[in-house]
Amino acid sequence: MKEKGRFLKKYRGNECLNCGVPLDIIDRYCHNCGQLNTTKKLSFRDFFDEFFASIFSYDSRLRHTMIALLFNPGKISKDFVEGKRVKYANPFRFYLSVSIIFFIINGLFIDFDKFTSNIGKDAKVGKEALNEIEKSFVANDSIKEKISSQISETNGISESDKEIIKNAILATDSIPFSAFGKKEPKEVIYYTQAQIDSISFFSRPFKLWKMYDDYYEKTKETLTFKALADLKHDETRINKYVYKRVKKTNDLNDNYGRELLEFIFNKLPFIIFFFLPFFALAIWFLYIRRTFTYMEHMVFTFHTQTMFFILIGLAILVNQIAGTTTVTGIAILIFLFYLYKAMRKFYNQGRLKTIVKFMLVNVLFFILAGIGSAFTIAGSVFIF
Ligand SMILES: [Zn+2]
Structure with missing residues (x-):
C-alpha cells in the first residue's frame, strides 16, 4: 500500500x-x-485508496485493542504506559465508546422488561378492576366515618390520652418506609392536630407517615387538602409534604424496590465514572512506592473498567437471550479473575502482594460504589 x-x-x-x-x-x-x-x-484513485486505508488502520487499531484487552489482562495498559501507543485506541476515548454501548444495551434491556410486565398487568386489569373500584367506593365512606369518629373521641388530651400517645410513639418507632417491606398489621393511631403539635420535631414526620400511609391505603384519597380536612389536620407544610410523599410512594409501591434498583443500575456507569479518579487515587496509594504516575494508574483504571462494562454488557445480552439472570454473576467472577491477572501483569508484583492489594482494591471499590449508590438513593427517594 x-x-x-x-x-x-x-x-x-x-x-x-x-x-x-x-x-x-x-x-x-x-x-x-x-x-x-x-x-x-491528486487523482481520484489515490484519494479512494487512502480513504479505505485509513478505515482499515482504524479498524486494525480497534482490533489490536480488543484482542489485547480481552485475552491478555494488563498487557494493553503496560504497553501504553511503556510508550507502545500507536497500535491501540486512546484508553479514555475507548472507555467512553464502550460505556455508551453499555448504556444502550442496558437501556434496551430494562425497557423491554418493563414493556412485557406492563402488558401482563394490563391484561389482568379489566373486569376485576371495575369490581375493585366499586368495592372501594362503598368501603371509602364508612372508613372515613370511622376514622373521623375515632379522632373526635380522642380530641383534647387527657392524662390517659397522654399515656396512649406515649405508648403509641414507642410502639410505632420503626422506619416508616413501607416501600422496603411488607406492612405489619398493627393498629395505626390517628392523632389530632393538637397531638401532632405535641410530638417532638424529629419523630413527627415518622408518626405522620404511618398515619397518612394507613389513611391513604384505606381511602385512596388523592387530594391532599381534602385528606387533611377529613382528618381535621391543619394544612401545615410538613403535613402536606408527608401526605404527598405517601401518595407518591404508594403509587410506586408495587414496583418501587425494583424501580429503585433499575434506577441505580442505570446510573451505575455514571456513578463509576465520577468515582474513577478517586479509584485511581486509591490504587496510587496502594502502589505508593512504585514509580507510576497518577495518570498511569488512571490508564490502568480505564482499561479494567472498560473490560468490566464489556463483560457486564455481554452478560446482559446473554441473559436476555437465554432468559436467565445467572450470567451476570459469572461475568463478575470472570472480571475479578481478570482484574487479579491484570494487576499482576501491570504492577508486576508477586502473587501474595498482588492478592492482598487485589482484596483492598475490591473493598475500596465497594466502599466507593456504596457511597455513590447511597447518594443516588438519597437523591432519588426525595426527588423521584
Ligand atoms: Zn512540512
Whole structure:
C-alpha cells in the first residue's frame, strides 16, 4: 500500500509543499509537519485508496485493542504506559465508546422488561378492576366515618390520652418506609392536630407517615387538602409534604424496590465514572512506592473498567437471550479473575502482594460504589 500511487519514490520532492522545509528523497514524510512528501497531482484513485486505508488502520487499531484487552489482562495498559501507543485506541476515548454501548444495551434491556410486565398487568386489569373500584367506593365512606369518629373521641388530651400517645410513639418507632417491606398489621393511631403539635420535631414526620400511609391505603384519597380536612389536620407544610410523599410512594409501591434498583443500575456507569479518579487515587496509594504516575494508574483504571462494562454488557445480552439472570454473576467472577491477572501483569508484583492489594482494591471499590449508590438513593427517594 505504502509504495503505491502518491507514495512512490519518483514523486518525492526536495522541499515540503506544506511548510517549505528542505527534504531528502528518502523522506517519506516531512519531518517538520508530517505531510506526505509527494509532488504528484491528486487523482481520484489515490484519494479512494487512502480513504479505505485509513478505515482499515482504524479498524486494525480497534482490533489490536480488543484482542489485547480481552485475552491478555494488563498487557494493553503496560504497553501504553511503556510508550507502545500507536497500535491501540486512546484508553479514555475507548472507555467512553464502550460505556455508551453499555448504556444502550442496558437501556434496551430494562425497557423491554418493563414493556412485557406492563402488558401482563394490563391484561389482568379489566373486569376485576371495575369490581375493585366499586368495592372501594362503598368501603371509602364508612372508613372515613370511622376514622373521623375515632379522632373526635380522642380530641383534647387527657392524662390517659397522654399515656396512649406515649405508648403509641414507642410502639410505632420503626422506619416508616413501607416501600422496603411488607406492612405489619398493627393498629395505626390517628392523632389530632393538637397531638401532632405535641410530638417532638424529629419523630413527627415518622408518626405522620404511618398515619397518612394507613389513611391513604384505606381511602385512596388523592387530594391532599381534602385528606387533611377529613382528618381535621391543619394544612401545615410538613403535613402536606408527608401526605404527598405517601401518595407518591404508594403509587410506586408495587414496583418501587425494583424501580429503585433499575434506577441505580442505570446510573451505575455514571456513578463509576465520577468515582474513577478517586479509584485511581486509591490504587496510587496502594502502589505508593512504585514509580507510576497518577495518570498511569488512571490508564490502568480505564482499561479494567472498560473490560468490566464489556463483560457486564455481554452478560446482559446473554441473559436476555437465554432468559436467565445467572450470567451476570459469572461475568463478575470472570472480571475479578481478570482484574487479579491484570494487576499482576501491570504492577508486576508477586502473587501474595498482588492478592492482598487485589482484596483492598475490591473493598475500596465497594466502599466507593456504596457511597455513590447511597447518594443516588438519597437523591432519588426525595426527588423521584
Ligand atoms: Zn512540512
